[in-house]
Amino acid sequence: MRRPAFYSRSPRTPPPAAEQAADPADATASPDAGGAAGTAGGAQALPSSSLKTGWQPGRKSFALLVVLCAALVTGGTVFWPRQGKALTQKDIDAAVMRTLQTATLPSAAAKAADIVRPSVVRVVGYGTEKATPEAKTQKRGRNMAKGKPPEAPSDGGPPGQVERGVGTGVVIVDKGVILTNLHVVAGAETIKVTFADGLEAVATITGVQPENDLAVLQAQKIPDDLIPAVMRSTADLRPGDGVVAVGFPFGIGPSVSSGVVSGLKRSFRSPEGKQELGNLIQFDAAANPGNSGGPLVNMDGEVLGIVTAILNPTQQRTFIGIGFAVPIENAASAAGSPPF
Template identity: 80%
Template sequence: MRRPAMYSRSPRTPNASDDGSPAPAVVDPAVAEAQAAPPARQGWQPGRRSFALLSLALCAALAAGGAAWWQRGNARQLTQKDIDAAVLRTLQTNTLPSPAAKAADIVRPSVVRVVGYGPEKATPEARTQKRGRNMAKGKSPEAPADDGPPGQVERGVGTGVVIVDKGVILTNLHVVAGSETIKVTFADGLEAPAVITGVQPENDLAVLQAQKIPDDLIPAVMRSTADLRPGDQVAAVGFPFGIGPSVSAGVVSGLKRSFRSPEGKQELGNLIQFDAAANPGNSGGPLVNMDGEVLGIVTAILNPTQQRTFIGIGFAVPIENAASAAGSPPF
């Protein structure tokens, strides 16, 4: 429908002026204002820009989420072959500690150095130990001892193992027998006097009580020998010739062995035979499995000569016998 023209409210609308000239056209104010308005600016207005930015952000978020979903959906699952390859690569590129090293690390905090002081003995074993200690210190083999109490010398140097955190220590009887003074040195370097609280001569065992102990003393874990077999791996930890703590590794080479001392004074039975190196000073120290658990107390080495050094066979008292000497059978 054709829209009628809009006019002003003038009382009359002459077609011409009084002087006969044509009358000027009268324009509606709304039309005039529209015609006089400047042309619209090209480009986005503020409201339109905000809407466009919001739309763009929404599209980007949807695209990112879709990509993540696609990656999750298409990620390759690890197979056993991948895991085996990763483990093999780790083993090839990293040096792992040996089983004996791990076992020694476990038991070392429980191992102590034991020294008995008293009048100097004249036995072949005492002379051998003295020469070994002097050579380890860079001295002449026959140099006199100078680190004991006044008027006393080192009569026996051996090893002990803590089995109770109150300072109860197992060692060999021959290490401390006849000593007037006993000194133990713990893993943290603390030195303390000790006294004998129990003996088991038939197994060459002695129980010591340290008069002073470290704040964080760790006792060793004892393990039954019921399932021990020849060929099982073992390690001996101790102070051969006073040097240590030292570690040697080998295997159990026999069970229920007997040993007679070179002087023929005593025969020990039901011993664990092993081939981990042991020398004078290892006596009283722990024989452990690869979990660092104590299987026995090193007590003797077999050597038919007068050298009293290791030639391949050592003996240990099973821990069942050793613990009973302390009055606390563990199994």
């Protein structure tokens, strides 16, 4: 039986012996070559010179090639990612529970305050110092909050003017339009606002809504990256919904307090009895003088209203658990752009 060629795809060059066999004279001159050819079954042996015409791997090279292929196949199970086990709802729940048990997550109130804080500004009114009991009480409170003697003179204002009132405002348009309470800036000769990044600017009153104790301010200088607050309709607001008040009580801040909506469509009459406000949001998040004009926001950091008053049956002007805010629908209309 004839043995098949091992390197069947290797290039072949006609051997010189074949050319010699074609010559009858040469064939008779070498009878031993013919006998050797017969014993090989008619196959012609290639001379050593023909093996040098092209590279042909030997058995060792072939074995090495086989080993390399096997290594690649075996290594594929290492380098190619294996298909993992499909996650079930039980696995997801377990991972969430493990995270809740091992990590301290920020509270909903903290997240809401972080969202609205870049839009909250400190509002200060300057002018001739008043001698009314209310003005003296507010001044003592501001001085004590700053660590000063209660009767220390105010400073930091324009020449010849003193700090008459401190409140809060919230930016609703990125061009520097600010909502605050009218009683915060009423009678002020100069109004200054301080933005979240520390920039201080003079502001002017561009609109008022006395029936809702609201004023609209326009800052003369604004930060490059001023972020306005997002306003949210109160149509679906319910008692018990969580709220956060951000402001500058007695000039300290920005300060954050949280609570819930206590009631809707409430009315409030000023201590002097000069004005009555209606359709107010009642809330129990702590508020004090200086919170006036600040935003009341939901747990998504969206502004629901403007803090405007606290119920205070005594003359101490301290928070007893009931505050009021003007709904944002009314507040935004004061700026000439009802949002809903």
